[in-house]
Amino acid sequence: MQICKLKMDKLNREILRLSLPTIVSNVTIPLLGICDTTISGHLGSELFLSAIAVGSVMMNVVFWIFGFLRGGTTGLTATALGAGNKSEISKVLYRALTIAFVAGILLIIFQDLIFKGLWYVAGGSEEIKVFVKDYFTIRIWGSPALLAVIAISGWFVGMQTTFYPMLIAILTNVINIIVSYSLAFPLGYGFNGVAIGTFISNWLGFAVAIGCMLWFLKGKLLKCTFTNLIKGNWWKYFSVNGNLFLRSLFIICVTMGVTAAGARIGNLTLAVNIIVMQYFQFFSFFIDGFAYSGEALVGLRFGERNFEMLKKSVTRLLQWTVGMAILFSFGYFIGLESITSLLTDSDNVITGVLELTLCVALIPLISCWSFIFDGFYVGITDTFKMMISTLLGGIIFFAVIGIDYLGMVLPFDGNKVIWTAFLSYLAIRGLYLALMWKPTINRAGRSFENITEKGI
Numbered sequence: 001m002q003i004c005k006l007k008m009d010k011l012n013r014e015i016l017r018l019s020l021p022t023i024v025s026n027v028t029i030p031l032l033g034i035c036d037t038t039i040s041g042h043l044g045s046e047l048f049l050s051a052i053a054v055g056s057v058m059m060n061v062v063f064w065i066f067g068f069l070r071g072g073t074t075g076l077t078a079t080a081l082g083a084g085n086k087s088e089i090s091k092v093l094y095r096a097l098t099i100a101f102v103a104g105i106l107l108i109i110f111q112d113l114i115f116k117g118l119w120y121v122a123g124g125s126e127e128i129k130v131f132v133k134d135y136f137t138i139r140i141w142g143s144p145a146l147l148a149v150i151a152i153s154g155w156f157v158g159m160q161t162t163f164y165p166m167l168i169a170i171l172t173n174v175i176n177i178i179v180s181y182s183l184a185f186p187l188g189y190g191f192n193g194v195a196i197g198t199f200i201s202n203w204l205g206f207a208v209a210i211g212c213m214l215w216f217l218k219g220k221l222l223k224c225t226f227t228n229l230i231k232g233n234w235w236k237y238f239s240v241n242g243n244l245f246l247r248s249l250f251i252i253c254v255t256m257g258v259t260a261a262g263a264r265i266g267n268l269t270l271a272v273n274i275i276v277m278q279y280f281q282f283f284s285f286f287i288d289g290f291a292y293s294g295e296a297l298v299g300l301r302f303g304e305r306n307f308e309m310l311k312k313s314v315t316r317l318l319q320w321t322v323g324m325a326i327l328f329s330f331g332y333f334i335g336l337e338s339i340t341s342l343l344t345d346s347d348n349v350i351t352g353v354l355e356l357t358l359c360v361a362l363i364p365l366i367s368c369w370s371f372i373f374d375g376f377y378v379g380i381t382d383t384f385k386m387m388i389s390t391l392l393g394g395i396i397f398f399a400v401i402g403i404d405y406l407g408m409v410l411p412f413d414g415n416k417v418i419w420t421a422f423l424s425y426l427a428i429r430g431l432y433l434a435l436m437w438k439p440t441i442n443r444a445g446r447s448f449e450n451i452t453e454k455g456i
Contacts, residue, residue, distance in 0.1 A: 011313065015316060018160070018289075018293040019290050019320075020162075021162040021165070021166035021289075022162045024166050024170075028169050039194050051131035051132045052135065052194065055195075062107065062118070063143070064248055066100075066147055068248065069099065069100055071378045072154070072244050072381075072383070073093070073151050073158060074292070074295045075158065075299050075379055075380070076092045076158065077089055077157075078302075079299050079303035080158075081159060082300040082306075087228065090222040090223060092155065092158070092237075093152075093222060096152075096154065097148055097152070100144065100147035100151045103144075103147055104144025108141060108143065108144075111137065115136050134195065138192065139202075142200075142203060143202075146206075149202075152168075152209045152213065153169075153209070157292055157296050159216070162292060162293075164212040164213075171205070172208060175201045176198055180196075182197070239383075239384075240383050243384050244386070247383070253394055254397050254398075257401065258273060261418045261421075262418060269352065269414070271346070271349050272352035273415065275340060276419065279360050280363050280367065284367075286324060287364075290317055290321050290372060291371045291374055292375060295378040298376050299379035302381075307441065307445045314376060314437075317372060317375075321369075322368065324368070325365050326365070329363075330361075332364070336360055337354055363426075366426050369429075369431070369433070370426055374386055377433060380440070385433060389428070389430075392429070393424075393429040396421070396424045401421050
């Protein structure tokens with residue numbers, strides 16, 4: 001791959017047009033957490049800070065599970081757009097919104113049961129439980145709006161634009177910061193003001209999303225009767241999203257496995273792993289931009305049945321992805337100590353991170369394949385293989401962790417086992433998807449040719 005000789009032709013400009021707004025909106029995500037943490041940190045008690053940390057993790061788990069509303073909607077919308085099927089474009093959007101609101105209402109109804117389960121997993125002292133419960137109870141009422149925004153953002157990407165999802169994310173975060181601060185301090189709501197501010201921003205963000213849709217559609221909402229909504233291939237819709245739902249569960253299990261394994265070793269290891277995971281997440285903010293481009297462009301070409309352009313798009317996206325991974329890996333390798341020193345002033349934590357220098361440097365190079373191929377498979381709506389890849393990766397992760405737990409001989413020990421297991425999980429995901437890609441797309445091309453010949 002001639003990564004350094006990429007010409008800024010039409011396809012590369014299209015990739016950047018789709019990727020850059022996604023990167024910008026992803027980078028705004030941590031600002032929201034920083035804002036809530038900062039406000040809570042100035043309320044006079046460290047209990048509020050701990051409660052925000054635990055409460056945010058619990059809410060993130062809930063909404064992460066429903067990530068299929070974005071990915072599934074993107075793939076189905078892009079293929080419908082490529083096929084020129086306006087009716088299907090409408091049905092995909094309204095089905096996603098229907099599921100979003102039904103799921104949000106169910107979350108509200110069963111909030112007590114959900115909280116008990118998440119509290120059991122997340123844990124925490126009894127001192128902060130009442131604050132976490134208040135935070136969770138307030139924020140859960142914003143779930144229908146937040147899930148709807150996730151669905152709308154996915155629909156926009158499928159329609160080949162990431163500008164509007166970026167605009168929605170930025171405006172929602174700005175609203176959240178202003179409202180949360182105003183409620184917490186000037187209006188005197190204190191800790192609950194942070195949760196109320198986030199709840200309000202969820203619904204105002206939904207209003208922003210509707211406004212963006214009207215802007216994009218030049219003032220006209222898509223039409224879809226109730227009869228058309230319930231007609232059609234619902235099995236395809238639930239199959240695509242069901243696989244993504246299971247994939248999210250497997251990812252959550254591995255992520256929590258990293259935390260649990262680190263906690264088993266000790267608090268220092270837990271702190272080190274939090275820092276190392278930040279490096280993984282920061283890289284994901286950037287590489288997700290190209291993955292989203294893959295969803296949009298591959299889905300469009302797949303819907304058009306333009307397999308020549310589809311393969312060209314895949315090649316270009318792989319070049320951008322590998323180039324980005326090399327850049328990040330090199331930056332992590334040479335700048336790990338300096339960057340980590342900005343994140344913590346604990347010498348013990350810094351030393352623990354530096355002991356994992358090779359693992360941190362390998363994260364971008366190994367993880368980039370699973371990110372970008374996930375985007376390709378979402379584009380062709382073959383989410384079953386995505387689910388299988390994550391299941392296989394999860395099995396490998398827990399197998400490596402289990403070998404260490406049983407005291408069996410490994411060429412390394414301690415925290416290096418955890419990150420070797422995590423890198424193995426990422427490698428298996430990417431390798432499986434890469435190996436399956438060519439036969440999958442070739443089979444799709446032959447199927448289309450057979451259909452065309454029968455039609456003729």
